[in-house]
Amino acid sequence: MNTTTAVQKKRKPESIGSGYLNILAPLIVLVILIAALEFFTRAFGISRFVLPPPTDIIAQTISNFPEIWPHFLFTLKIVAIGFMISVPLGMLIAALFSQYEILVKAISPVIIWLVITPMITLIPLIMLWLGTDPNLRVIVVIIQATPIITLNTLNGFTNIEGEKLELAKSVGASKRQTFIKIIFMNAMPQVFTGIKLGCIFSTIGAISADFVAGTVGLGSRIVQYTKYNSIELSYGCIIIIALIGICLFSIVELIEKRIVLWKN
Amino acid sequence: MENKIFRINRISKSFGSENSDSKVEVIKEISMEILEKEFVVILGNSGCGKSTFLKILGGILPASSGNIEFNGKDYGQEIPRDVLKKFGFVFQNNNLLQWRTTEGNLRFMLEMMHLKGEQWTARIDEMLDIVGLKAYKKEYPHELSGGMRQRVGIARALVHNPDVLILDQPLGALDAITRKMLSYEILNIWKKTQKTVVMVTNNVDEALLLANRIFVLSPVLPTTISHEIQVNIPITARDENIYENQRFNELREMINDIVRSTI
Ligand SMILES: Nc1ncnc2c1ncn2[C@@H]1O[C@H](COP(=O)(O)OP(=O)(O)OP(=O)(O)O)[C@@H](O)[C@H]1O
Ligand SMILES: [Mg+2]
Numbered sequence: 001m002n003t004t005t006a007v008q009k010k011r012k013p014e015s016i017g018s019g020y021l022n023i024l025a026p027l028i029v030l031v032i033l034i035a036a037l038e039f040f041t042r043a044f045g046i047s048r049f050v051l052p053p054p055t056d057i058i059a060q061t062i063s064n065f066p067e068i069w070p071h072f073l074f075t076l077k078i079v080a081i082g083f084m085i086s087v088p089l090g091m092l093i094a095a096l097f098s099q100y101e102i103l104v105k106a107i108s109p110v111i112i113w114l115v116i117t118p119m120i121t122l123i124p125l126i127m128l129w130l131g132t133d134p135n136l137r138v139i140v141v142i143i144q145a146t147p148i149i150t151l152n153t154l155n156g157f158t159n160i161e162g163e164k165l166e167l168a169k170s171v172g173a174s175k176r177q178t179f180i181k182i183i184f185m186n187a188m189p190q191v192f193t194g195i196k197l198g199c200i201f202s203t204i205g206a207i208s209a210d211f212v213a214g215t216v217g218l219g220s221r222i223v224q225y226t227k228y229n230s231i232e233l234s235y236g237c238i239i240i241i242a243l244i245g246i247c248l249f250s251i252v253e254l255i256e257k258r259i260v261l262w263k264n
Numbered sequence: 265m266e267n268k269i270f271r272i273n274r275i276s277k278s279f280g281s282e283n284s285d286s287k288v289e290v291i292k293e294i295s296m297e298i299l300e301k302e303f304v305v306i307l308g309n310s311g312c313g314k315s316t317f318l319k320i321l322g323g324i325l326p327a328s329s330g331n332i333e334f335n336g337k338d339y340g341q342e343i344p345r346d347v348l349k350k351f352g353f354v355f356q357n358n359n360l361l362q363w364r365t366t367e368g369n370l371r372f373m374l375e376m377m378h379l380k381g382e383q384w385t386a387r388i389d390e391m392l393d394i395v396g397l398k399a400y401k402k403e404y405p406h407e408l409s410g411g412m413r414q415r416v417g418i419a420r421a422l423v424h425n426p427d428v429l430i431l432d433q434p435l436g437a438l439d440a441i442t443r444k445m446l447s448y449e450i451l452n453i454w455k456k457t458q459k460t461v462v463m464v465t466n467n468v469d470e471a472l473l474l475a476n477r478i479f480v481l482s483p484v485l486p487t488t489i490s491h492e493i494q495v496n497i498p499i500t501a502r503d504e505n506i507y508e509n510q511r512f513n514e515l516r517e518m519i520n521d522i523v524r525s526t527i
Contacts, residue, residue, distance in 0.1 A: 171372075262362045262363045
């Protein structure tokens, strides 16, 4: 008697072209959007102080790029360094607190409070404490981005089905094994949500700091260009800032797609 | 076959803190002895405490009182961590790790128990072969059917070559046809691997096909053993034709009467 059936397997071929479509579709939307804005701004004679035609923004930004470049590099540096410190820091704090239920309860409201408080409100004070060295803006980024990463990661660490922990118990897992092989892996999707929000918060933190103090950084450029009526360049800087955030976000998403291959 | 692998002595379990209103007594003074290589089936109504009992047996939960002897050693109310290598636990709803492939789920056991080397890797294939899933090594749980997931769960519980296999309603969530097919598969695995098996089910036919002994639990909390039934159907008669066996039908009648009288 043999009832063991070896089930035959058919693999679905990966649908070709869906990759192209994912890139092409948003690009088409973008082109249509730019064309529409171009048309409306020119056809209805909208004041360039409200919204300059997109082609003017692009043309002027490109011709003034040498002037913008160092500010771009500075902001990129602040965002990138702040982000790269915030991610491990946020995860580490979550990992430590998650070890004790009482700590989770005690610390969660504080983290939420930190997430909600816009750091721009604290920047003048922080600058006062830390001096005005522009590089210290990294600290603003860290204070802005770390709590949201901690919040999401901690959520992932604490929201685990009892059954998963029972599996760990049933194999005699140590506390360390349980954390690394079960709790951390189980939280991976939420960890990535935290990191992606961290991208956005890092960019916000860096620009907020630029607004309050100093003469370097894309944020300070926006203030300057608006002051001198170069509205096209203000818009240009806004777009560049958005691009920094989008690039960071996309990189994280790409890594996530390579790691999180499963569905819940 | 006469060696006693388990000696369970007046195990009780309650949840919630002592002397409070939230305290629930689930199990009351269950005692049983399990022989080596025996197939023991536990039958009982939903919610009567079957999973709780298996979790105590499998070292997942401590008992509130009583003691458990395993392989001649008294471990008190909880089987310690280092002994659990000798156990394989199949959960009520597969409980696979969704971030690991079929193969990865089996490897998880080896990693946790620090079992390294060629022979263990080969054992992963061997176990997947036994449950007929060799072709699905690289699939994630969400890519498998319910029956396949349950089989991965069984293979996972066997991969570290335990002495005792504990199965908590392994076929409960499956359709009738798959369920019947897999029950024969469990029978084959038991014949092939010669393990001591403790299984919970709520299906009388399944119990009679597989068990050497059946324990029926009382339906009211706290539960205790209400009947013990020796299933004296020869191993040679246990196959697709078991329904024609006279003893099978007698026992089935008897157990159904027991179950009916308790409702
Ligand atoms: N951690 C717990 N805390 C409090 N009560 C619990 C806990 N686990 C189980 N119980 C209670 O113990 C009783 C038995 O639960 P158990 O899961 O053992 O039942 P079961 O016989 O396995 O049921 P089923 O056939 O539905 O799986 C139930 O009344 C349940 O509410
Ligand atoms: Mg149960």
